[in-house]
Structures are given as C-alpha cells and as structure tokens.
Amino acid sequence: MTEKIKTDFEKTVKTSAFSEKDVALKEKYLNRFIENGFPSRKLENWKFSDLNQIIKKNIGELSFYNNDSLPNKVDTSIFVEGLEHNKIIFINGRVEKIDFTYEDQDKIKINDDFKFMDEFKNSNSLLSLNNAFANKCYKITLKKGYSMKKPLVIYHTTNEKIKSRNLNLRLEFELEQNSSLRLIDLFKDEAENNFVNIFYNFDLKEDAILKNYKIDKVINQNIRYSYNNIEQGKNSVSETFILSSGSNFSKNEINCNLKGEYSSAFINGIFSLNNEQHHEVRTIINHLIENTKSFQLIKSVLGKNSKSVYQGKIFVDSKAQKTDGYQLSKAILLDETSEFNAKPELEIYADDVKCSHGSASGSLDENSIFYLMSRGLNYQQSKELLINGYLLDVVEKITDSEIKNLIKSMVGISE
C-alpha cells in the first residue's frame, strides 16, 4: 500500500492548488497514516471491526487519488421531496454544490480555506488519512442568535465513475451563541466497493442546538466510516440520530465533549441489517463539568449473517458532579447466524452522579407472533409489525416532528 499511497499523494498534490505550506502539513499527516495504517483489531476500539481486514477482503487495493478538478453533474432526482431544505452535495467526495437558498445570507458564513484542526481527542489514523487527502474543508458558521429556517441536507452520493477508491470528506461547523442547525446526512451510492472516510467537527457555543440525522438506508457495497466530534458550550444541546442500514460496512463514531454547564447530548440509533452487513456505533461522551446530561438508546434488528456492534463510553470527570448519564442497547436476532456485540463502559471520577447502562438481546417473541397471527396476519406481517413496534420508540425520540415524519416514511414505520 505504501508505494501506491505515496504515488497517489503526489498525483493529488500536482492536480490541486495547495500552497507549499499546505503540502508540507499534508505530507506530515500522510506519513503519520503510513506509519499506523488502517485501524486493526489490535486496537481496543477496533476489536469488533477490523477495518484493515475488512478493506482487504472487500476492496483489495485502494486507490487514493481523486481528480477533483472536473465537476460532476448533479442528479436532481435524488432530492428529498416534500421538505424544503438547504443543500450540500457531495459527488464522489467532491463538493458539487452548496445552496443555502432558504436562509438569511448575512447570518451564515461559508469559508472554504479552513485549516484542519491538528488532532481530536480519541481519534485515529483515519483522521490523518483524511487530513492528507481531503481536498477542501468548508467551514460553515451560523451567526449568533440565528436559527436556520429550513434543514440542511447533505447528500453523500457517488456515481459509477469510481471504484475501489478512498474518498475523504471533511466539514466544520460553528454554531455561535443561541443558533441552531438541523442537519440530515443522506447516503446514496451508485458506486460500489469504495472506502468513504468522513470527518465532521461541530463547535456549539452557549445555548446552541444541533440536530444531526444520519440516514444510511440504500443498500450498497461500500465501506463507510464517519466521525463526529462535538464540542458543547454552556446550555447547548446536541441530538444525533443514526439509521445504520444500507452500507456493507459502516462505523459511526460520536465523540462529544460536554464542556459547558447544563449542556446535554442525545444519541439514538437503529441498526437494521441483513446478509453479511457489519455495522458499528461507538460513542464517547465526556462529561467535563457539573450538571451535564447524556442519553443514548440504540436498537438492532439483525437478519442472517449480519453483525452490529455498540461501544458506548460515558466518561465523568472528577469536576463533573451531578452528571446524568444513561445508555441502553437492545437487539433482536432474527437468525442464529446474526451477532450483536455491546460494550458499555462507565469511567467515573466524581461521586455525585447518576449513570446507568443496560444491554439486552433476544429473538422475536413467538407468543406475540402467535397472537398476531391468530388475528389473521400472516407470519411476515406479524414479524414486520413487531419489528416496527420495537423500533418505533427510537424514532419517537427525534424531537423535530417534520424530520421525524420524514424518517418514519423513509424507514417505513407507521405509528
């Protein structure tokens, strides 16, 4: 891989407009990545999902060079209907369009030469890879007191022009005091067997609200990694919802730093997997000051040969008295070949805290199926109704009713 990645890096530098300083910085990250390689199961965080093996097995040799100088045509048929929204469109990793039509233009700042943050706490070699290859990093700032009128949908799309490629996407968001953003990440791939590596950094100032909904629904053979770093000031709220269902492999990491008093973080997720799919959600919530709160609910429905992993860590600093931390993960295994791994971790250094975790897994209740079938529903209908019901409370946690309804219709869940 080393020779290939070096050649691809040189090609990337040649076709880009990086300054000398940028190139030097990127080279540093490249070398750091080469030194560490893709994360493997030797690392505690990756013991359930050996990315190095997964890439080898599913893709073989990756190509890291992407010619970003040529634009792609935007396929407007992918746009979400029935929801007025702003757009950022990624095609094959290139930002094709940024459209904030519905917003006051002086309340949003978009900056495209934002310099990468050196390191996030708890990150990994994939950040170095992202730093080395990401072409442009846009930073979007919501000005003080501004609540975006319409949601922002980020379309993550690929087309058949690429294969066995590594794509690196990067965005920065700053939510100034008392501003709010509703952000939907929508994944839609036509290309297969690529490795997509996404980093987002959110900086939430006092009273800011972030709602991020990640929808990976359409079946595809790609390998996806997504990392959200969320810094939270006083009284800020972050809500993350993950529908993890479409990709062949997916790992979502959420690292949340509750730095301001009365800040809170909510993470809710659904895994709905089948046929050899393997998905993971790993969360780290750092309670760093008094009176912060976190809540997590993750549910899995696992079909034949599929596997889901939930690693959830709650860290409570010695200063963080009155922390309220909760996490629950549950799984329904539909087949004896399906697998669910949960690793809850509590690391608590304060003495006046309320923290709990739980995890449960089992099969669909045969008695409930019999009950429904005795009312004339066939096995498939009964199963679907039970699974719908099982997942409904996760979707109900979505606080934005407009988006909740959208997601319900996407998932096919009815009330």
Next chain:
Amino acid sequence: MLKINNLNANIEDKSILKDFSLNINPGEVHAIMGPNGSGKSTLSNILSGKKGYEISGEVLFENKNLFELETEERAHKGIFLAFQYPLEIPGVNTNIFLKTSLNAIRKAKGEKELDAIEFLKLVKEKAKELKFDEEKLNRQLNVGFSGGEKKKNEILQMSMLSPKLSILDETDSGLDIDALKVVSDGVNTLRNKDNSFLIITHYQRLLDYIKPDFVHVLMNGKIIKSGGPELALELEKKGYENFN
C-alpha cells in the same frame, strides 16, 4: 361446524389431551369446565394453531382438516381465540393493529378492505357498545392496560371480526362484575344461529350471563361428563375433586 375426534396432544412426552372428542354445531354454545392443568388452554391453543404440540387425531372445521391450515388461515376461516393472557405489543398502535387484522380477514374472504374512515366508524361503534375507553384505541396494544381492559379488548376484537367460532379461554378470570356483564353482552350480541362459541372457564358465574347449550367437564385431558347448564351448577356445588 367443529368436529374433534380422538384428539391426543403431548408436550415433551407429557400427555395433555387424551382421546378428546367434541362436536359443535352452528349456533351452539359449549362450555368446558375443568380444574387447573386439565388441558383447557392446550385445547384452545391447538384449535388456533399454536406450534409446539405433538398431535394425533382429527379436527374438522366446516369439514376441512384444521391441521392443514396455518394460524392465520384459521382466523381467515372464522376461528377466533380470546386469549387467557392477551399479549402486550409495544410500539403497535391498537387501532392500526385492529385495522390490519380486520382487513387481512376481509381480504382473505374476498370482501372489500375498509378505509380509515369506515374502519374508525366501526371501531368507535363497537367500543361504545363494550364501554371500551376510546382513547385506549390510540395507545400501544395492551401496553399498560389493566387485566379487565385487556379482556375487553379481546372481546372488542371478536366483535370487530365477527368470527364463526369464538373460543373464550378463561375470559372471565380477572374481571369484576360490571366488566363480566359487558363482556357477556358482547358475546350475546354476536350469538345467532350461525355463530358458535366454546367457552372455557373455571367458574359457573360466567354461565349465568352467557347461557350455554352444553356443559362439559374436562379432567386429565378427557371429557368425563357432558350435560346441560345444570351440570355447571352441580359442579359448583360439589367442586372438581368430589365430582365423578
């Protein structure tokens, strides 16, 4: 309508029903009384198609071999079981469930499926008859319902689906007197020359409200005596142990 001939049922080598035979004609109400463990619930489970029993013998429903039908097909043909312990189904709205069930059966019968408005009209009417709190129809199925409400919900489902053969498995247990009356009224409303009932109970009390045509005493998996409503009174007086 229902012919059971020499039905034997085992569960894990334990014999539960032994050469059980029973004949129910259209319009008849049969009561089966028996002590705990006599095989009453096994009988109702087998008739509804619950898996897990080793079965021999013959059960015909309208001259069709019942064992060739899946649980839902039996429901489509008009068999209804009111559960002794109705299940709580989290996340499933009672109305949606009722509508899905009703339309599944209507579709199987070749009838037109009801749209939301037609359905709501019907369900509201039935709920009112049964003094079933309408607000509960918008809640998750049986979740947080009291024992009595769950049983009433069974009878509501029964009256929505208007089955040919209704099996009531200890529907009276856990009901107060008022609820017992409401439930009985529900059954009596549905009673006509075509519909039959199999009422499984421990106590004679329910039979004061729903007058059976036949009473059978079930002990150790066998009917040991059959008779008219007077048999229930005799049983109540003597108790199961001294009966025989």
